[in-house]
Amino acid sequence: MRPGPGEPIFGNWQSIPLDEFVERVLAAGPRVVAIDGRSGSGKSTLADRLASVAGGTVVHVDDVAWHAPMFGWSSLLAEGVLEPVRRGEAVAYRPPAWDVHGRAGSIDVGASLVVVEGVGAGRRELAELVDVLVWVQSDFAEAERRGIARDIASGVNGDATAATAFWHEWMASEIPFLERDRPWERADFVVAGTSPDPATVVVAGG
Known part of the structure; x- marks a missing residue:
């Protein structure tokens, strides 16, 4: 595995059951779990697996950041999701760009646990x-291959x-952002x- 710029190579990998991983994540009774990683790394898949076992709601950063400046959406x-969730409030949030561009619906969170995924x-x-x-953590080249293939298949x-051109434009912002953050x-x-076995998660050791 060759990770992206500035990122160390983690080791001592161990495959554990998904249920065990969820137990570890939930051990301290979290209200907000963030799943971060490079584009194409498998964040959405992991978030869906975790939420399905834990009974949480997945919030996609891409929805919050829709038509917002790249990485200018924190x-x-x-204010729209995390602070209300931490106050124990139900969320039905429409980012400003949704009204400007006529996007229907809202970002809804009713569960006590929210899993936020995205770069x-x-x-x-x-x-x-x-x-x-x-x-x-993902192999940088493989994440690019998967990400571009996913975007082509969806036509997004x-x-x-x-x-492909959009991917490279996005990387010009993502790479320095992650190197700083x-x-x-x-x-x-x-x-x-993404573990090839949906019932397991491969976790790095200490």
């Missing part, structure tokens, strides 16, 4: 609002040429990408 997530979910500005931070950023240094758990 106050939206804090920057565990960023430094939000540290006081996050109880548990999970960093998803246009055709193959447009999707270094969320892996604050992580409570480091896991290795």
Whole structure:
């Protein structure tokens, strides 16, 4: 595994049952769990698996940051979702861009546990609002391959040429952001990408 710029290579990997991993994450009774990692690393899959076992609600950073400046959305997530959740309030949040661009619906959180996933979910500005931070380590080249393939399949950023161009534009912001923020240094758990077995999680040792 060759991680991205500035990121150390973790070791002592151990495959454990998903249920055991969830127990470890929930041991201190967290209200907010953040799953951070590079684009294409497997954050969404892990978040869905964790929430399905723990009974939590997944909030995708991409929804909060929709049409917001790249990595300029921390106050939206804090004020619109995390602070109300920590006060024990139900959330039905519409970021400002949703009204401007006519997006329907809202970001809804009714459960006592919220799992926030996305690049920057565990960023430094939000540290006081996050109880548990999970960093998803991935091979840099493989994450790019998977991410571009996913975007092409979904058509979210246009055709193959447009999707690849957008990926490289995004990386021009993501790489320096993560090199500055270094969320892996604050992580409570480091896991290795998406386990091929949905019933297990590969976790780095101390």
